[in-house]
Amino acid sequence: MNILVVLAHPSDTSFNRAIADAVTGVLRGNGHRVVFHDLYAEGFDPLLARGEDARDAALDAVVANHCAELSAADGVVIVHPNWWGQPPAILKGWVDRVLRPGVAYEFEEGDNGEGVPVGLLKARAAVVFNTSNTPPERESQVFGDPLQLLWKNCIFDLCGVKRFCRRMFGVIVTSTPEERRQWIEEAKGLVGEVFPAA
Template sequence: MRTGVYLAHPRPGSFNHAVFGAVVEELRGRGADVVAHDLCAEGFDPSLTARETGTVEVASPAHDPQVASHRAEVADLDALVFIHPNWWGMPPAVLTGWVQRVLAPGVAYKLGAAEGEPAGLLKATRALVLNTSDTPADREEREFGDPLHNVWAACVLPYVGIREVRRIVFRTVTDSSGEERAAWLEEARRHAASLLGQEALDR
C-alpha cells in the first residue's frame, strides 16, 4: 500500500513533527510504501500561479518541477495522511497552497455527468487527518462549529474521490503533559495502522 504523509508546520521540534515521525515509522514498520513530505522543510511554494489556473476538464501544466512531481506522485497513492495544526480554523498556508496547486482540476478531479458534480480522479480511497488544537472542544463547537471538518471531509477530499475520511484532533496541546503527548502519539500510530486494514492492527 502506497501512502503519502504530509506535514504542515514550520517549527522543527513541534508536536506536529513528533506525530509525523510516529506515523511514518508506524506505516513503514508495517510494510507500507511511504512517501513522506515535510512541506515547510522542503520549501514548498504555496502560491498558485496564473498559469496554473485551468479549467475543470484540462489541467494547466505545472511549470514548477516540485508541483509537477507532487501531482504525479499523488495520482499513484492508495491513501493520504495530513498532519497540521488548527490555525484560525484553517490549515497552514503551505498546505492550503499544496491543495490548490497539487489537487488541481484535471489532475485530481473533473466535472461529472451531473452538472456541477465532481468526479474524483485520484486512486486513493481513504485519508487520515491528524490535527492539533489549543481550543477546547466544547468552546470550538459552541462558537465555531468544526471548520476543519468541513474543509477536509466536505470540501476537499470527497471532491477528489476520497470517501473514507477519518479526522482526529489532539487538544489542548500547549498545556498538555508528557504523558498526554505520549498517549496521543500512540493513538496516531493506531489510526495510521488502520489505514492498512484490520489485519495490520492484529499483527
C-alpha cells in the first residue's frame, strides 16, 4: 500500500517527530511504500494564493506533487500538536492547498457548493496522532474535542475516507520518559493494526 505521512511540528526533536519516525518505521517494516513530508523542514508554503482555490487553477510544482501523492495514497497518517484546539497553521494551509476540488472532493453536477461534497480520495483509512497539554477529560468535556470533529467529520469523512482513528497523547509537558515510551508503542500498535503487513 502507498501510505502518506504528514508531520507538522517546528522542532525536529519534538515528541511529534518521534511519533512520526516510529510509525513510519512500522509502515515500512510492514512492506508499505511510505511518502513522508515534514512540512516545517520542507518549508511548505501554507498560503493559498488568490485564485488557487478554483478547480482548474494552475498549481505550483510543490502543491501539484502533494496532490498527486494524496490521490495515490491508500492510507494517510497525520501527526501534529494541538494548538488552541487546532492544527498548526502550516498544516491548515496544507489542507487548504492540497485537499482541493478535483483531488479530495467534488460537488455533483449543478451543485454550486451548497450541498455535501462527494469524496474522491481512494485512501481506505486515515490515522491522526496529536499531542496536547490539555488533560483529555477537559479537552472532551469543556472544548468538545475540536480536533476529532475537524479531522473525522469535516475533512476525512467528506473526502471519502471512512475508516478513521485518532489518538491524543498528553499531557506532554508533565509526561515522563516511560509514559512517552508507552505512547510510542501505542502509536506503533495502532498504525500496525490499521495498516498491517502487506
